Amino acid sequence: MKINIFWFRRDLRLHDNSGLYHALNAGLKVVPIFIFDSKILDQLQDKVDARVTFIHDTITRLSSDLQDTLGSILDVRYGDPAEVWPQLLHDYEVQSVFANHDYEPYAISRDSQVKDFLSAGGVDFNTFKDHVIFEKDEVIKDDGTPYTVFTPYKRKWLAKLIRDDWDGKACPLALKSWPSEDLKSNFIQKSHFRAIPSLSQMGFQRSEIRIPSTQVSQTTIMDYDKRRDFPAIAGTSKLGVHFRFGTISIREKAMKALKLNQVYLSELIWRDFYAMILYQFPHIVKKSFRPEYDNIPWRNNEEEFKAWCEGKTGYPIVDAGMRELATTGYMHNRVRMITASFLTKHLLIDWRWGESWFAAKLLDYDLASNNGGWQWAAGCGTDAAPYFRIFSPDAQQEKFDKLKVYIKKWVPEVETVKYPKPIVDHKYARERCLEVYKRGLQKN
Numbered sequence: 001m002k003i004n005i006f007w008f009r010r011d012l013r014l015h016d017n018s019g020l021y022h023a024l025n026a027g028l029k030v031v032p033i034f035i036f037d038s039k040i041l042d043q044l045q046d047k048v049d050a051r052v053t054f055i056h057d058t059i060t061r062l063s064s065d066l067q068d069t070l071g072s073i074l075d076v077r078y079g080d081p082a083e084v085w086p087q088l089l090h091d092y093e094v095q096s097v098f099a100n101h102d103y104e105p106y107a108i109s110r111d112s113q114v115k116d117f118l119s120a121g122g123v124d125f126n127t128f129k130d131h132v133i134f135e136k137d138e139v140i141k142d143d144g145t146p147y148t149v150f151t152p153y154k155r156k157w158l159a160k161l162i163r164d165d166w167d168g169k170a171c172p173l174a175l176k177s178w179p180s181e182d183l184k185s186n187f188i189q190k191s192h193f194r195a196i197p198s199l200s201q202m203g204f205q206r207s208e209i210r211i212p213s214t215q216v217s218q219t220t221i222m223d224y225d226k227r228r229d230f231p232a233i234a235g236t237s238k239l240g241v242h243f244r245f246g247t248i249s250i251r252e253k254a255m256k257a258l259k260l261n262q263v264y265l266s267e268l269i270w271r272d273f274y275a276m277i278l279y280q281f282p283h284i285v286k287k288s289f290r291p292e293y294d295n296i297p298w299r300n301n302e303e304e305f306k307a308w309c310e311g312k313t314g315y316p317i318v319d320a321g322m323r324e325l326a327t328t329g330y331m332h333n334r335v336r337m338i339t340a341s342f343l344t345k346h347l348l349i350d351w352r353w354g355e356s357w358f359a360a361k362l363l364d365y366d367l368a369s370n371n372g373g374w375q376w377a378a379g380c381g382t383d384a385a386p387y388f389r390i391f392s393p394d395a396q397q398e399k400f401d402k403l404k405v406y407i408k409k410w411v412p413e414v415e416t417v418k419y420p421k422p423i424v425d426h427k428y429a430r431e432r433c434l435e436v437y438k439r440g441l442q443k444n
């Protein structure tokens, strides 16, 4: 029997999934698949990685939803996609494969290889936008070039959203939902289930780190602009990990944000912005967006890097953030900015070192936003903080954690003799940073 395949990647949900909707609407029964990509997993140093546990749990739940309610399957494989696809074409008579776009350089090259392989076997590969509201070159300048500054990008993004059929009541076209859940009976019915590869078969162990809920109260979003900057209070949505793996729909959340809070919507636009920047300027994965910043002579002191990673710099707000990250896989946005600025500007450590540490630890790690955040902090990115604007950790603490509630939660020994002295004097570090950046930038 000829079938179509839907390939789940960073869209791990049955509802409002655009690629899945198109697959289920294409006239043939659909076999849903997921591949634990050994090329990605092998690169993870920590074999108790919370993201892998989260994906495994989500896939297990998706699989039992499909089995229990529909008698369908989720065919889950483990390996290099280049080797898994020939097996799949051997096991099924496939007409077309459906998936959603992924904008990371590795994914683009993987998809291009898969596409070539499928097309050589006479199989179509159809991909759709699902992960963002506007992608690639959908929001560009009038002269056809990509935006590199956020504010005009956002203006155009909003204008496009409103123009796309928005009459004040109806849903803008860009936020149209794809009710894949209504078509669930078009999944294949199968009685033989393949076992899902276990974490240990893939060389991992279960992590006990808790994943934030997908349920966020309406008041959190309504009050977002007033509460989002204070790390001691639960003023943000903590949905990052769910946006990352597609366990929630960006269209549904953007629609809510449009109605409830423009500042929250703006953060979702930053997410689209960075995904667009990564797609348009893939060199940013390894290099500064602004090439002149690649001449900065970083100090890269390993002892100091270790102190930063462990939350032992003697700057309480920095240490609190680093310890929150290590314990929970999360760090508040304000504190991400402070810790990143401290590493690059106070310690003059290459932003790529900090970026990799965050990439290993953050539940919501996303190449586009992480790289964007780090290059912003180091001053070398799109729309970045100018290099001469250097956060004072103490002033930031005074402003955003005046009562030290956040600090005392993560650094309980802060006011005792056990707490280390500052690793570097703020005033000295500030002047050194200005001098070193200036010297680096003059080399051009």
Ligand SMILES: Cc1cc2nc3c(=O)[nH]c(=O)nc-3n(C[C@H](O)[C@H](O)[C@H](O)COP(=O)(O)OP(=O)(O)OC[C@H]3O[C@@H](n4cnc5c(N)ncnc54)[C@H](O)[C@@H]3O)c2cc1C
Pocket: 228, 236, 237, 238, 239, 240, 241, 243, 267, 268, 270, 271, 274, 331, 332, 333, 334, 336, 337, 340, 358, 362, 364, 365, 366, 367, 369, 370, 371, 372, 373, 374, 377
């Ligand atoms: C150095 C640094 C590294 C970062 N690394 C990441 C990362 O790996 N993954 C990631 O998703 N975000 C990253 N961010 C952006 C931001 O800190 C997180 O998205 C946010 O803290 C996640 O918490 P939340 O879900 O409660 O966000 P909320 O404040 O509730 O915001 C809602 C959503 O909007 C998006 N968003 C919010 N702020 C930003 C932003 N500045 N840029 C892009 N998207 C944003 C996220 O998807 C977030 O979940 C980074 C920021 C900095 C300064």
